[in-house]
Amino acid sequence: MIISSMFGRICNIRCLCGKSFSTSTFDHLSCVSRFEKYNSRSINSNNKITFSKNYLGCPLRKQHFDATEADYLNVPSAYDRYVFPEPPELISEEEHNIIAETVADCITNVSRGRLFAVVYVAGKQYKVTDYDLIRTDGFMSANVGDKIRLEKVLLVGGEDFTLVGRPLLKRSLVKIEATVIEKTPGVDKVIQYFRRKKSFEKKYIYTPSHTVLRINCVEVYSNL
Amino acid sequence: MSGLFGSRGFTNKTRPSAFLRSILQNGVGRPVKQLKRITLKFCETSQHSLYARKFVEEHLIDFASRHPSVVIYALPETEAFPQVCAEYLNGREEICELNKRDCDDILKILETFADRSGVEIVRIRKDFHTDIPSLQGEWHPFLNFRSYNIVNKLDWTPKLTNAWDPVGKPWEKCYRKHELHKLENRPVLTYEEKAEKPLG
Numbered sequence: 392m393i394i395s396s397m398f399g400r401i402c403n404i405r406c407l408c409g410k411s412f413s414t415s416t417f418d419h420l421s422c423v424s425r426f427e428k429y430n431s432r433s434i435n436s437n438n439k440i441t442f443s444k445n446y447l448g449c450p451l452r453k454q455h456f457d458a459t460e461a462d463y464l465n466v467p468s469a470y471d472r473y474v475f476p477e478p479p480e481l482i483s484e485e486e487h488n489i490i491a492e493t494v495a496d497c498i499t500n501v502s503r504g505r506l507f508a509v510v511y512v513a514g515k516q517y518k519v520t521d522y523d524l525i526r527t528d529g530f531m532s533a534n535v536g537d538k539i540r541l542e543k544v545l546l547v548g549g550e551d552f553t554l555v556g557r558p559l560l561k562r563s564l565v566k567i568e569a570t571v572i573e574k575t576p577g578v579d580k581v582i583q584y585f586r587r588k589k590s591f592e593k594k595y596i597y598t599p600s601h602t603v604l605r606i607n608c609v610e611v612y613s614n615l
Numbered sequence: 616m617s618g619l620f621g622s623r624g625f626t627n628k629t630r631p632s633a634f635l636r637s638i639l640q641n642g643v644g645r646p647v648k649q650l651k652r653i654t655l656k657f658c659e660t661s662q663h664s665l666y667a668r669k670f671v672e673e674h675l676i677d678f679a680s681r682h683p684s685v686v687i688y689a690l691p692e693t694e695a696f697p698q699v700c701a702e703y704l705n706g707r708e709e710i711c712e713l714n715k716r717d718c719d720d721i722l723k724i725l726e727t728f729a730d731r732s733g734v735e736i737v738r739i740r741k742d743f744h745t746d747i748p749s750l751q752g753e754w755h756p757f758l759n760f761r762s763y764n765i766v767n768k769l770d771w772t773p774k775l776t777n778a779w780d781p782v783g784k785p786w787e788k789c790y791r792k793h794e795l796h797k798l799e800n801r802p803v804l805t806y807e808e809k810a811e812k813p814l815g
Contacts, residue, residue: 478791507750515742522643523745524635535730536646550750570642573649574730578738603635605642 497552498613504550506609508567511543511559513602519567525604533571539604541567547611554611565611569604576600632738638705641732649732652702653725654688657713658695667697667713670721678722682729699724703733 497503507520513527533539544565547554554560577599585592619629641647655675657667671689679687697713699721711724752758776782787795804812 478789481791505747505750517743520745520747520750522640523747524637524743526635526739526742528742536648548751553751570646572637572642572646573732574727575732575734576727576736578736603637605637605646607642 494552494554495613497549498611506547506549506611508544508548508565508609509546510541510567511545512541512604516545519606519609521606521608523606524572525569525606527602527604528599529602530574530600531571531602533602535571535574537571538607539569539571541569541606547609549611563612565609567609568607570607572603572605574600574602627738630738632740633735634741635739635744636734638732638734647704648682648684648729649703649705650682650685650701650729651704652686652688653728654690654700654702655698656690656692656695656700657697658693659691661694663714664695664697666716666718666721670718674718674722678725685729699728701728703731705733707733707735 505520507518510517510519512525513529513531515528517525519525531539542562544560544567545556545558547560547565554564580597580599582595582597583593623629638649641649655667655671657664657671659668675687675689679685699711699713701709701711703709709728711728713721713724716724790798
């Protein structure tokens with residue numbers, strides 16, 4: 392049973408073991424520990440609750456007669472059963488410098504080979520290397536035969552290294568060039584509704600449009 | 616009902632499909648326009664080829680100047696329905712009838728023919744094509760086998776707690792320790808202090 396002593400009011404308490412006594416006497420030791428948790432403030436400050444700055448930043452309006460501030464702060468929920476994974480620890484500066492040097496060496500090395508990248512085009516992401524094809528959903532304003540530079544690059548890598556952007560990489564670091572090969576319509580999609588005996592039917596044909604890009608080169612410049 | 620469509624219906628499985636491709640690795644070197652020839656067939660006198668005649672008089676020359684690599688034939692025949700035939704380097708032909716179309720529609724049709732390659736319009740299974748799918752090696756489930764320690768398992772046993780016991784702050788586990796300090800000691804402004812600051 393919880394004590395609620397507002398403005399110095401004395402009330403009768405009934406302990407869980409069955410005994411009853413007034414607020415002035417706390418002789419029953421097994422109950423005192425539980426009461427202290429509820430009313431640590433009230434015991435110290437002459438049976439008065441002080442509304443200090445709590446989590447919400449404003450005084451609480453008590454919805455239950457016997458409730459205290461502590462109960463509002465520590466409401467359990469289903470999320471408490473979930474064990475959150477530990478976040479990764481930071482590496483030291485020495486390790487960081489070593490890794491940065493090795494990556495810079497990999498980039499400046501001419502015989503590093505082919506590079507791949509993750510590119511954000513027309514609402515979708517593609518993993519891209521040299522001389523491969525991409526088909527986007529929708530027309531681009533470029534004409535057929537134009538050369539384009541794809542700017543939203545999320546990730547670049549080779550055989551020995553990868554550079555991950557948060558979320559994008561800088562333009563001075565990466566360069567991806569592509570040519571527009573063709574702009575086609577796609578397969579018609581028939582959208583048809585029918586309900587029997589209700590004279591309800593609709594028909595709508597949707598034709599998507601696509602552009603096909605050929606990626607010419609994926610390049611990395613050393614500016615680390 | 617017999618046949619593939621009768622038994623299964625008009626689905627993606629019964630209708631033909633293909634993978635993304637280009638004609639002879641088109642974009643690797645100089646890009647080559649795939650449209651070879653356009654033949655416009657129409658009648659000189661009848662009403663159904665009125666807009667076709669209008670298009671030939673007004674818009675055809677501009678179209679030809681924009682696409683200099685395309686050969687255009689305009690063939691007037693008596694009592695011929697208006698028709699456009701586009702031929703590609705593939706060897707494929709695409710025919711479109713212009714019986715009830717305006718000049719603007721005819722222009723759009725010709726421009727789509729010019730932008731396309733001769734590949735048939737069919738459901739394409741993948742939006743990409745690569746000859747080299749992996750550089751760092753393909754993933755297989757035994758790649759990082761040694762780094763996975765079975766001993767460091769998460770504790771899935773349910774822990775019984777009382778509703779009145781104080782529970783720790785669960786967001787502490789999501790932050791690094793130097794970031795927690797920043798989070799807890801961030802500046803809390805009053806209404807008046809916020810009003811003095813600029814908007815945005």
